[in-house]
Amino acid sequence: MADLTRLNQATSDLIMDIVGDLGTCTAEQVQAELLRRDGTAAERDELVRYMEFLRSGFPRKLAHAGPGRWVLVVLA
Amino acid sequence: MGVDRFDGKELEYLGRILSSGSLAGRGDGFVGELERAFAEAYGVQHAIAANAAMSLLISSTFAAGAGAGDEVLCDPIVQFHAIGALWQNAIPTWADVCADTWLMDPESARANITPQTKAIFVTNLWGQPAELDALKRVADERKVVLIEDCAHAMFLPYKGRYAGTWGHVGIFSFCQGKHMTTGDGGMAITDDDELAARIRSVTCFGESPPHLATVFRMTEMQAAIGLAQLERVKGYIEEYQRAYAQLSAALEGCAWLQPRAIREGCGNSPYIFSFLYRGDEHGIDLDAFKQALFATGDYWNVGFTQVPAYKYKLFTHPLAYQDKGCPRHQCPYYEGSYEYRDGLCPTAEAVLPRLVNTNCMVSEETAKRVAEGLRRAIETTEKG
Numbered sequence: 001m002a003d004l005t006r007l008n009q010a011t012s013d014l015i016m017d018i019v020g021d022l023g024t025c026t027a028e029q030v031q032a033e034l035l036r037r038d039g040t041a042a043e044r045d046e047l048v049r050y051m052e053f054l055r056s057g058f059p060r061k062l063a064h065a066g067p068g069r070w071v072l073v074v075l076a
Numbered sequence: 077m078g079v080d081r082f083d084g085k086e087l088e089y090l091g092r093i094l095s096s097g098s099l100a101g102r103g104d105g106f107v108g109e110l111e112r113a114f115a116e117a118y119g120v121q122h123a124i125a126a127n128a129a130m131s132l133l134i135s136s137t138f139a140a141g142a143g144a145g146d147e148v149l150c151d152p153i154v155q156f157h158a159i160g161a162l163w164q165n166a167i168p169t170w171a172d173v174c175a176d177t178w179l180m181d182p183e184s185a186r187a188n189i190t191p192q193t194k195a196i197f198v199t200n201l202w203g204q205p206a207e208l209d210a211l212k213r214v215a216d217e218r219k220v221v222l223i224e225d226c227a228h229a230m231f232l233p234y235k236g237r238y239a240g241t242w243g244h245v246g247i248f249s250f251c252q253g254k255h256m257t258t259g260d261g262g263m264a265i266t267d268d269d270e271l272a273a274r275i276r277s278v279t280c281f282g283e284s285p286p287h288l289a290t291v292f293r294m295t296e297m298q299a300a301i302g303l304a305q306l307e308r309v310k311g312y313i314e315e316y317q318r319a320y321a322q323l324s325a326a327l328e329g330c331a332w333l334q335p336r337a338i339r340e341g342c343g344n345s346p347y348i349f350s351f352l353y354r355g356d357e358h359g360i361d362l363d364a365f366k367q368a369l370f371a372t373g374d375y376w377n378v379g380f381t382q383v384p385a386y387k388y389k390l391f392t393h394p395l396a397y398q399d400k401g402c403p404r405h406q407c408p409y410y411e412g413s414y415e416y417r418d419g420l421c422p423t424a425e426a427v428l429p430r431l432v433n434t435n436c437m438v439s440e441e442t443a444k445r446v447a448e449g450l451r452r453a454i455e456t457t458e459k460g
Contacts (some may be wrong), residue, residue: 007363007370053370056378058429076384 002040004050014038015051016060020072024065027051081257082301084308089300092142099296101125101280106299111263113306117231118238118246122272125299126279129227129249129262131292133160136245138287140195140221142166144402145409147192149220151180152384152424153425155391156227157197160271162396165403169193169414170176170386172421174396176337178350178431181423182210189214191411195221199213200239201435202433203316203347204338208242215244221271223247227262230255230309231418233343236441244268250298255313255437257307258298263307291417312437313345319443320346320436326447330454332358333432352427353378360457368456369432372449377433386416 002011008049018033019025034040034047051070054062059076089106093099101107107125115123126132132220137160142148148161148167150251172184180198186364189196196207196215208224215222224240226232227249232239240246245268250261266272276334277286279292281325294302327335334352338344355362362378381388389395404414419425 007367049375052375052377053366055364056382058379058382061379061382073388075387 002034002038002042004040004042004046009051010049012054012057015047015054016057016062016072019051019062019070020060023038024069024071026068027070031036081305081312084304086301086304089304093296093300096296101293101295101299106296106303107294108286108401109297110294110303110306113303114248114263117306118265119265120241122265122303124264124272124275124279124316124335125294125302126262126264126292127294127298128251128260128292129225129247129277130156130160132247132262132275133157133179133223133225134163135275135292136223136247136271137161137164137165137195138278139245140223142194142318145192145407145411146194147190147412147414149188149193149196150186150385151199151201152386152421153178153201153380153428154199154225154229155381155385155388157199157223158385158391160197161395162349162390162403165397165407167192167407167410167412167414168386168391170384170421171196172423173427175423175427177204177206177339178336178424178427179206180211181359182207182214185211186218189220190412190414193220195223197225198243199225199227202228202234202350203232203345203436204336205229205232205234205239205342208239221245227254228345228347229454230345231313232345232364235277235341240265241267243260245271250302250305253437254304255316256309257300257349258294258305260295261302266441276299276391300315300349315345316437317344318440319438320349321343322440322443322447323349323434323436323450326450326454328409332360333347333454346436348433350431350433353430353432355457361460364460365453365457369450371456372446373454374446374449375434378431379429380431380433384421384428388422389419392416397458409435 063073065071086380111123144165146166150158150168161168222243222248226240229239245266248263250258278289281289332355394401
């Protein structure tokens with residue numbers, strides 16, 4: 001199960017994999033996919049906060065893609 | 077959170093528009109009134125409103141005469157003006173930034189101007205002004221147009237004048253989260269009659285445009301809210317300066333976090349509070365610091381975009397025009413030979429992954445709480 005209460009590599013990788021698979025997507029889509037793939041029932045606000053921190057990632061990172069939408073960016 | 081941003085005359089002005097029955101932007105309506113008020117506030121001849129600052133970056137690239145085969149010199153921390161250049165089929169080139177301010181280095185700008193360069197876009201990034209006098213000298217010497225991106229720089233003083241008035245054109249953003257907001261929206265200012273006419277001609281046209289133009293017009297609703305915001309924005313900025321001071325104090329005494337320099341003659345219209353992680357020089361682990369920042373419960377960003385704009389695929393690959401190679405990869409009009417490569421802007425490449433940012437457009441009370449969190453994060457990280 002993903003742990004959104006602290007930054008950790010397994011959860012970060014899972015969320016970035018999900019966004020990468022979905023393409024441009026909303027947090028709600030990621031939330032649903034987290035539940036489906038991992039059984040994690042994440043609170044939306046908690047998930048969005050975690051996703052905001054994943055904008056700090058490298059070489060993969062999340063980026064805003066317009067209002068309420070997210071995309072995975074691969075920098076290397 | 078932020079200060080009471082919509083407690084002015086917004087509703088009163090919006091009511092007037094609905095009573096008038098006319099919502100489209102009008103010169104004799106709120107759009108014209110906002111343009112006149114903005115020009116007066118900045119002491120310039122022309123102010124041109126648009127639906128977004130991004131639209132004005134595109135329009136001003138055209139106004140500067142940049143098109144196919146031309147270069148537009150950009151700074152590499154943010155991408156917006158380089159995207160504006162692409163919309164005019166012009167080629168973004170890059171000047172490096174200064175290591176203490178992360179603002180365009182005038183000497184790097186001078187070194188990167190070529191015979192193909194038509195304009196320099198300088199960003200007054202995150203509420204601080206670049207060396208605008210030096211950049212204007214460079215632009216004048218090389219006969220190119222200096223366009224100031226002032227999206228983060230409302231009423232920002234620089235050596236006795238506001239940022240936005242040093243360049244040939246200054247462009248302001250009113251999107252949500254800016255010093256003053258109309259939801260989306262922007263304003264270009266200039267004292268140059270010809271540049272003003274060219275910007276206006278492609279920002280909105282009537283029936284038969286003189287050039288390839290579109291409709292970037294601001295609506296009356298945006299302008300009404302903008303006018304109400306303009307009446308109050310200096311008060312917001314004063315509050316954000318108090319917030320910035322609170323956050324700055326949290327860095328005092330920390331040897332491994334480098335505050336952003338504010339040079340002599342430069343004001344500060346706080347937009348993002350930013351500092352530099354140098355923990356690797358002091359045995360402090362970046363991941364531990366990130367974890368500690370996460371634990372504060374506040375929003376922090378480490379590394380911003382991680383890499384300079386010129387490393388993003390939009391610029392490195394021929395994506396802008398349906399993979400056809402324009403503007404940079406196969407342009408028959410381009411007579412230059414600009415190479416996108418690692419190390420193009422070494423300071424920007426070194427600084428970006430180390431940037432630590434948080435929003436400072438908040439009340440002083442909120443900033444006190446965030447600053448306490450930052451102090452805790454520093455202490456936790458140092459304890460290992």
